[in-house]
Amino acid sequence: MVLQEADNELTIDCLLLAGRIMIESGAETYRVEDTMLRMAKSQKMTNAQCYATPTGIIFSLGKTQPTRITSISKRVTDLQKIALVNSVSRRLTSHMITLEEAYDELKSIQKTNYFLPTYLQVLAAALASGCFLIMFQGGWSDFPIACLAGGLGFLVLVIINHLTKVKFFSEFTASLAIGFIAFFSEKYGYGTEIDKIIISSVMPLVPGILITNAVRDLMAGHFMSGMAKGAEAFLTAFAIGAAIAVTLGF
Structure with missing residues (x-):
């Protein structure tokens, strides 16, 4: 039971990070929600619910886990990051990479500055x-x-x-x-x-x-x-x- 909760926490952290990067990079709200829910279903979380706005994301797995909220204060236009997050999402849903690998890639994407000088x-x-x-x-x-x-x-x-x-x-x-x-x-x-x-x-x-x-x-x-x-x-x-x-x- 404890192991399952830890896995759920990692999944939620990964999904919220993906959504956060996309919103901060200027992605459409419906694209953010769709990406997060697809990633959740790939981890057998069929009851996942997501609500995204330009200033925050609310994510819930229903009764099994507490609802998580992340606030977003800055937004720029960075299509490169959006494309990279979509690539990670596709490979995760196709089971080409594991959840841990996806989370590591997302953290790398978040830290990297793709803007030109x-x-x-x-x-x-x-x-x-x-x-x-x-x-x-x-x-x-x-x-x-x-x-x-x-x-x-x-x-x-x-x-x-x-x-x-x-x-x-x-x-x-x-x-x-x-x-x-x-x-x-x-x-x-x-x-x-x-x-x-x-x-x-x-x-x-x-x-x-x-x-x-x-x-x-x-x-x-x-x-x-x-x-x-x-x-x-x-x-x-x-x-x-x-x-x-x-x-x-x-």
């Missing part, structure tokens, strides 16, 4: 901003300004987010920097179309994945998670819009 992220944001300018039919003369604004804006986002840990403030400040760069570039004759420079430069800040996940959760019937993610996306959009409005008010 900051300078490469800034470079990617700069190039993406320039490409968005061309896609929006902007002039090639504004291409360097868009790259500069997008790159510096993303750099400000990373720095402020690291210093304050307040997402709204970091996004507002980054958008403010982009707006001022676009404003002064046009004022001093370096830029020609301020609207397209601003639109293209803020694209790396736009919460596209968050909006997509919110819609997918709503369509899957997870209304609370969908509304929460939608509200988070709205706050990001509001931060961007408010900062640009401030710069255009000069």
Whole structure:
């Protein structure tokens, strides 16, 4: 009996860790619940129940074990971790690996930072901003300004987010920097179309994945998670819009 309870505890720890990694990496709520329940069934836990939200997970095995809750305070977009957790889940449900091996892999995934170095992220944001300018039919003369604004804006986002840990403030400040760069570039004759420079430069800040996940959760019937993610996306959009409005008010 004691051995069975210990095995159940290990299983619950493994499932909660998998769900935690997925939510912290920006996965949809229904995907998290589906993954955890599939992993539970592979361990012959057919009565398992799971309820996931963007800020926490509740997991229960019914009457046999106490209900476990884990809170989640930070969320980023890391598709690499989501893919790795899905891979562990598939191999566990196919009995290609044991529960202990799956748990060890998940702990390794949680500890590993799969993000590119900051300078490469800034470079990617700069190039993406320039490409968005061309896609929006902007002039090639504004291409360097868009790259500069997008790159510096993303750099400000990373720095402020690291210093304050307040997402709204970091996004507002980054958008403010982009707006001022676009404003002064046009004022001093370096830029020609301020609207397209601003639109293209803020694209790396736009919460596209968050909006997509919110819609997918709503369509899957997870209304609370969908509304929460939608509200988070709205706050990001509001931060961007408010900062640009401030710069255009000069």
